[in-house]
Amino acid sequence: MSTRNAICPNCGAEIRFRWSGAVQTTCEYCKSILVRNDINLALVGKAADLPIDISPIQIGTEGIFNDKPFQVIGRIVYRYDLGTWNEWHLYFSDGSNGWLSDAQAEYAISFQNSMTDGPPAESDLHRGLLMTQHGVPLYLTVITEAMYETTEGELPFTSYDKEQCRFADFRTNDGRFATLDYSENPPLLFLGQFVAFDSLKLKNVKEFEGWPTA
Amino acid sequence: MNPAAPRKGFVPKPKALNCPQCGSQIELRALGAAAGVICSYCSSTIDATNPQLQIIGTWQAAMTIEPAIPLGSRGKLKGVLWEAIGFQQRGINVEGTNYFWREYVLWNPYQGFRYLSEYDNHWNFVTPLQVLPAPSMSGLAYAGENYRSFQTARAYTWFVIGEFPWMVQVGEAVDTADYINPPKMLSSETTENEVAWSQGEYIPGTEIWQAFQVKTPCPPPIGVYSNQPSPYAGRVRNSWLFYGAMCALLFCLMVFFAILAPSKTVLNKTYVVNPASTAEKSFVSDIFTLDGRNDNVEVGINADITNQWVYFSMALINEETGQAYDFGREVSYYSGTDSDGSWTEGGKTDDVLLPNIPGGRYYLRVEPETDPAVAGGLTSSIPFRVQIVRGRPFYFRYFLGMFLLLIPPIWTSIRAAAFESKRWAESSTGGSSSSATDEDE
Numbered sequence: 001m002s003t004r005n006a007i008c009p010n011c012g013a014e015i016r017f018r019w020s021g022a023v024q025t026t027c028e029y030c031k032s033i034l035v036r037n038d039i040n041l042a043l044v045g046k047a048a049d050l051p052i053d054i055s056p057i058q059i060g061t062e063g064i065f066n067d068k069p070f071q072v073i074g075r076i077v078y079r080y081d082l083g084t085w086n087e088w089h090l091y092f093s094d095g096s097n098g099w100l101s102d103a104q105a106e107y108a109i110s111f112q113n114s115m116t117d118g119p120p121a122e123s124d125l126h127r128g129l130l131m132t133q134h135g136v137p138l139y140l141t142v143i144t145e146a147m148y149e150t151t152e153g154e155l156p157f158t159s160y161d162k163e164q165c166r167f168a169d170f171r172t173n174d175g176r177f178a179t180l181d182y183s184e185n186p187p188l189l190f191l192g193q194f195v196a197f198d199s200l201k202l203k204n205v206k207e208f209e210g211w212p213t214a
Numbered sequence: 215m216n217p218a219a220p221r222k223g224f225v226p227k228p229k230a231l232n233c234p235q236c237g238s239q240i241e242l243r244a245l246g247a248a249a250g251v252i253c254s255y256c257s258s259t260i261d262a263t264n265p266q267l268q269i270i271g272t273w274q275a276a277m278t279i280e281p282a283i284p285l286g287s288r289g290k291l292k293g294v295l296w297e298a299i300g301f302q303q304r305g306i307n308v309e310g311t312n313y314f315w316r317e318y319v320l321w322n323p324y325q326g327f328r329y330l331s332e333y334d335n336h337w338n339f340v341t342p343l344q345v346l347p348a349p350s351m352s353g354l355a356y357a358g359e360n361y362r363s364f365q366t367a368r369a370y371t372w373f374v375i376g377e378f379p380w381m382v383q384v385g386e387a388v389d390t391a392d393y394i395n396p397p398k399m400l401s402s403e404t405t406e407n408e409v410a411w412s413q414g415e416y417i418p419g420t421e422i423w424q425a426f427q428v429k430t431p432c433p434p435p436i437g438v439y440s441n442q443p444s445p446y447a448g449r450v451r452n453s454w455l456f457y458g459a460m461c462a463l464l465f466c467l468m469v470f471f472a473i474l475a476p477s478k479t480v481l482n483k484t485y486v487v488n489p490a491s492t493a494e495k496s497f498v499s500d501i502f503t504l505d506g507r508n509d510n511v512e513v514g515i516n517a518d519i520t521n522q523w524v525y526f527s528m529a530l531i532n533e534e535t536g537q538a539y540d541f542g543r544e545v546s547y548y549s550g551t552d553s554d555g556s557w558t559e560g561g562k563t564d565d566v567l568l569p570n571i572p573g574g575r576y577y578l579r580v581e582p583e584t585d586p587a588v589a590g591g592l593t594s595s596i597p598f599r600v601q602i603v604r605g606r607p608f609y610f611r612y613f614l615g616m617f618l619l620l621i622p623p624i625w626t627s628i629r630a631a632a633f634e635s636k637r638w639a640e641s642s643t644g645g646s647s648s649s650a651t652d653e654d655e
Binding site: 053054056058079082083084104105106108127139141142171172173174175177194197205206207208209210211212 | 223224225226227244246247249262263295322323324325326327342344345346347348355379380381407408409
C-alpha cells in the first residue's frame with residue numbers, strides 16, 4: 001500500500017492515506033471532509049458526529065475474508081427507520097477494495113461489480129422481484145430508504161454531495177446477496193455474501209465494558 | 215502495509231435513561247443496537263435509534279408477565295455469552311382460544327441478536343437467517359435439509375418489556391409460518407415491509423436454566439412440541455438394523471453348526487417282527503457311537519404296515535454306563551373305502567427327537583408289540599426300518615429366536631408412530647404427513 005501523507009487544510013493535522021485509491025477522507029481531529037484532487041485536499045464540509053456507536057468494528061480493524069487479509073479504512077453510516085447501519089470500507093492485501101456491512105451485528109461482505117443484466121427500474125421495485133446477475137438468481141427482500149448520517153476515514157468516492165438514497169436488497173437460497181444502490185443512475189451493483197462474525201477472525205475490535213472480547 | 219494507528223476502541227456501558235413518558239429509570243443494555251426500548255413501568259415503546267428518545271406510543275398491556283429468565287441475566291449457549299435484554303408474550307387465536315408463547319431477545323455486542331422462544335416449557339434457540347429457504351416438494355429446503363410445513367398463524371404481541379432490534383409494540387401483528395425438521399425449525403414472520411426468516415433449534419429448558427442460572431425450578435415440558443426431537447428418532451432405524459444383524463448372526467450360527475457338526479446317521483437297519491410268533495420279540499441293535507458331548511438323537515421308524523399297529527418300547531442304552539433312555543413309539547396305518555370314497559388314517563413312519571444325549575457308545579433295545587388278531591391269521595412278518603441320526607439341526611429354535619427378536623423393533627416403531635401422531639395433532643397444515651397415524655391414546 002503506498003502511503004501518502006497530506007496536511008488538513010482546515011486544522012493542519014497530518015492526514016495519512018492508507019489506500020492510494022481513496023477519493024475522500026475525514027480529518028480525525030477536526031472532522032473536516034476532505035476530497036483529494038490530484039495532490040491537494042479540498043475541504044468540502046464537516047462530518048456529523050457519530051450516532052450512538054455500538055459496532056464492534058472500527059477504523060484499523062483487521063480481518064480475513066476468503067483467505068485474503070483486509071483492513072478497515074473507512075466507513076459510511078446510514079440512517080434508516082430502525083436506526084443506523086455501517087458500511088465499513090475494506091482495503092484488501094491484493095489492492096482490491098470492498099465493503100463490510102454491519103446492520104445490528106448482521107455482517108456481510110460485498111464488492112462493487114458490473115451488471116450482466118439490466119437493473120430493474122426504480123419504479124418497478126417490489127418485494128419478491130427476481131433479478132439475475134452473474135448467473136445468480138436474486139430475490140428482492142427489502143427496499144430501504146436511507147440517509148447519509150456521516151462518514152469516517154477513506155472512501156472510494158465522494159459522499160459529501162449525497163443525502164438520501166434508496167437501496168434494494170436481494171437475497172438468495174445460498175447466503176449470497178446483492179444490493180442495488182439507486183443513488184446513482186444507472187444504480188451501482190454490490191454482490192457479496194453474509195458472513196458469521198467469527199469467520200472474519202477480526203483483530204483490533206472494540207471492547208465493550210463488562211463483556212469478554214470476542 | 216502501513217498499519218493504521220491502533221485506536222483502542224472502548225464502548226462503555228450504556229447509561230440508564232429516564233422514560234420520557236413516565237420518568238421511571240430504564241436500565242439499558244444494548245443502546246445503539248436495539249431499536250426499541252419498552253419501559254417496564256408504563257409500557258411505552260421508546261425509539262432508541264435517536265438520542266432524543268422519542269416515545270413511539272404507549273399501550274396498555276392486556277397482561278403483565280414476569281419473565282422466567284430475568285432481563286439482564288447472562289448465560290452461555292452454543293459457546294457464546296448472551297444477555298437477555300427483551301421479553302414479549304405473543305399469542306395466536308385458534309377457534310376462539312388464545313395460545314400464548316414467550317420470546318426472549320438475547321444480545322452479544324459482537325454476535326448480535328438471538329432469541330429464545332418457549333411454549334408449554336418447550337424451548338427453542340432461534341437464529342435469524344439471511345438465507346432464503348427454497349420451496350421444495352415437502353415444504354422448504356435449507357442447507358441441504360427438508361422442512362415440512364407445520365403451522366401458519368397470525369401472531370399478536372400481548373406484552374413486551376426490555377430492548378428489541380425493532381420497534382415492537384403491544385398489539386403488533388405478524389403472519390407466521392413454521393416448517394419443521396426436528397430438532398430444527400424454520401419460521402417466517404411476514405409484515406407489510408419484510409419477510410424475516412429464522413431457524414430454531416429445540417433445546418431442553420434445563421440447559422437454559424443451567425446457562426442462565428435461573429433460581430426457580432425448571433418446569434417440565436407439557437405434551438409434544440412441533441420440533442421436539444422424537445426420543446425414538448434413530449431408535450426405530452437402529453432397532454431394525456439390530457434385528458437384521460441378529461437374524462444374520464442366527465443364520466450364520468445355523469450354517470456354522472450345520473457345517474461344524476453335521477448330522478450323522480449312526481444306525482440304519484431293517485428288522486422284522488412276526489405278529490403271530492410267540493417267541494421273545496425284543497432285540498438289541500449293533501453298537502454305534504454318538505459323537506460330541508450333549509446333542510440330540512433322532513430315532514426314526516418306518517414300518518411297512520396296513521390296517522395294523524405296532525408299538526415299539528425302546529431304550530437307548532449307554533454301553534459304558536448302562537444309562538438307559540426309555541421311550542415308546544407307536545406306528546399305525548389304516549386305509550379303506552366308504553361312501554365318501556377312500557380314506558387313510560395314521561402313517562407308516564414315526565420320528566422322535568431325544569434331546570441332550572451325551573456322547574458315547576450306545577445300542578438300542580427294541581421291543582415291538584402288535585395285535586396278533588388283526589393279522590387275521592396271516593403270519594407274514596412286518597419289516598420295519600430303524601434309523602438313528604445324531605445331531606439333527608434344531609432349526610425351530612432359530613426361527614423362534616428370530617420371532618422373539620421382532621418384539622423390540624415393532625414396539626419401538628409403534629411408540630415412534632404414536633409420538634409423531636401427537637406432534638402432528640398440533641399441526642394446522644398437516645405438513646405432507648400421510649404416514650402419521652392416529653392410534654395413540
